[in-house]
Amino acid sequence: MIIPVSSGKGGVGKTTFALNMALTLARRRTTVLVDLDPGTSSLRSFLDMPIQRDLYHFIKRDVPLKECTLGLNRSLDPEGLFRRFRVIASPASFIDEIVNMETAHMEKLQRGLMELDVDYVILDNRAGLDRHVLEFMPLANSGILIFTPRLRAATLTAAEMVRAALIRACRQVFSAPDDDLAVLAGRELPDSREYLEQLDAFSHQPAGPVFDLWLEWVRERIGDCLLTRVLERVVSGYRVFFVLNQFDSVEDSAEQVVRPFMERLYKSVSQRVTAINVGWMVASDEIRRSGESGLPYLLMQHYRRRRKDPDAERWEGFLRDLAGLQQRPPHRKQAVPLDDELNRQVELLNRMYVHNAGRNPETNLDFIAERLIGFTSNTTHRCGMRRFLSPLEWLRELQTWV
Numbered sequence: 281m282i283i284p285v286s287s288g289k290g291g292v293g294k295t296t297f298a299l300n301m302a303l304t305l306a307r308r309r310t311t312v313l314v315d316l317d318p319g320t321s322s323l324r325s326f327l328d329m330p331i332q333r334d335l336y337h338f339i340k341r342d343v344p345l346k347e348c349t350l351g352l353n354r355s356l357d358p359e360g361l362f363r364r365f366r367v368i369a370s371p372a373s374f375i376d377e378i379v380n381m382e383t384a385h386m387e388k389l390q391r392g393l394m395e396l397d398v399d400y401v402i403l404d405n406r407a408g409l410d411r412h413v414l415e416f417m418p419l420a421n422s423g424i425l426i427f428t429p430r431l432r433a434a435t436l437t438a439a440e441m442v443r444a445a446l447i448r449a450c451r452q453v454f455s456a457p458d459d460d461l462a463v464l465a466g467r468e469l470p471d472s473r474e475y476l477e478q479l480d481a482f483s484h485q486p487a488g489p490v491f492d493l494w495l496e497w498v499r500e501r502i503g504d505c506l507l508t509r510v511l512e513r514v515v516s517g518y519r520v521f522f523v524l525n526q527f528d529s530v531e532d533s534a535e536q537v538v539r540p541f542m543e544r545l546y547k548s549v550s551q552r553v554t555a556i557n558v559g560w561m562v563a564s565d566e567i568r569r570s571g572e573s574g575l576p577y578l579l580m581q582h583y584r585r586r587r588k589d590p591d592a593e594r595w596e597g598f599l600r601d602l603a604g605l606q607q608r609p610p611h612r613k614q615a616v617p618l619d620d621e622l623n624r625q626v627e628l629l630n631r632m633y634v635h636n637a638g639r640n641p642e643t644n645l646d647f648i649a650e651r652l653i654g655f656t657s658n659t660t661h662r663c664g665m666r667r668f669l670s671p672l673e674w675l676r677e678l679q680t681w682v
């Protein structure tokens with residue numbers, strides 16, 4: 281499963297989260313962390329170990345990607361507790377072809393990532409929104425977005441990322457061969473570009489939730505055919521998974537993050553999209569210091585107190601219950617009123633917080649890892665992606681949803 285970690289703005293804790301999350305997952309499953317933020321190559325400074333091979337060797341020297349993965353060295357992981365963890369670093373220096381990857385290189389990297397024979401591939405994305413970030417996001421969900429009450433602007437920008445990701449998911453449908461589109465629409469679509477132009481027009485001057493307006497327009501135009509339903513499903517099936525970093529209180533997070541994000545999402549993107557809070561990480565001086573020392577927080581913790589493996593069984597029933605994993609996720613034909621949705625989010629936050637003694641970052645990470653494993657092994661809650669999909673593969677997948 282490939283899970284990108286992204287954020288609307290920089291400095292919200294993507295690398296910190298991606299690294300510690302990958303380490304937490306690696307206690308349970310094989311996990312590779314990939315630094316997709318070349319130029320700053322911050323991951324290198326978070327991991328104090330020699331790095332002989334990186335993306336440069338894969339992209340420019342044709343070294344197989346698997347051979348560019350590195351395990352932790354002895355000084356970081358003396359007892360091999362994290363032997364299922366590997367990392368792919370970015371070059372330490374600025375290499376234009378890697379920082380500004382052309383399409384052929386991106387596709388090469390995507391193929392390489394799909395061929396890695398591991399349970400989880402965590403992508404540490406660069407901040408904000410550009411072609412590079414978008415191309416590595418799933419079509420059906422946001423991967424994990426990092427929000428923090430410390431930087432409200434990042435949360436609002438994240439709503440724009442969702443909009444851009446959804447536009448891409450719709451574009452991808454219209455990039456499928458004309459014949460396939462015609463079959464779904466039950467007629468020739470002489471000018472399929474018109475649909476995307478209309479979407480751009482709604483998007484450019486949003487007079488409401490762009491995708492809801494557009495889907496209405498599509499429905500009026502081609503009626504209730506399979507193509508209409510597929511497009512509706514792109515939106516109503518879309519999931520935004522988010523993690524709150526530097527969490528300090530339920531009230532603060534609800535007011536500073538969840539409310540503004542949901543409001544922006546509802547007002548200018550769609551009322552059908554589902555947002556799922558995966559968990560949070562509290563602000564901690566130890567995390568901050570570990571970022572500076574090159575010894576990841578989680579390694580520090582494990583070697584300080586040699587805890588036993590968390591008992592997955594114990595968590596599972598509790599988490600299923602808490603996360604509502606046993607229920608089918610809503611397929612939002614009808615809009616859910618914003619206040620209901622906000623109340624639901626705050627209630628979930630409260631429940632997670634009360635049950636999870638949520639003040640310890642290590643417990644936070646265990647909690648998120650268990651939830652992620654739940655979401656990714658459950659076909660009704662898609663989080664991340666198994667593969668990067670071509671337009672035709674994407675269309676085929678969507679057809680199985682309607």
Ligand SMILES: Nc1ncnc2c1ncn2[C@@H]1O[C@H](COP(=O)(O)OP(=O)(O)OP(=O)(O)O)[C@@H](O)[C@H]1O
Nearest residue numbers: 290291292293294295296407562563564567568571
């Ligand atoms: N939960 C936390 N508690 C304390 N400090 C944190 C926490 N999360 C992140 N930080 C600190 O915040 C700073 C920014 O974190 P990080 O580099 O992970 O952000 P980023 O989103 O990856 O940034 P960029 O966009 O530049 O890649 C770092 O100094 C890190 O140690």
Ligand SMILES: [Mg+2]
Nearest residue numbers: 294295317322
């Ligand atoms: Mg980073």
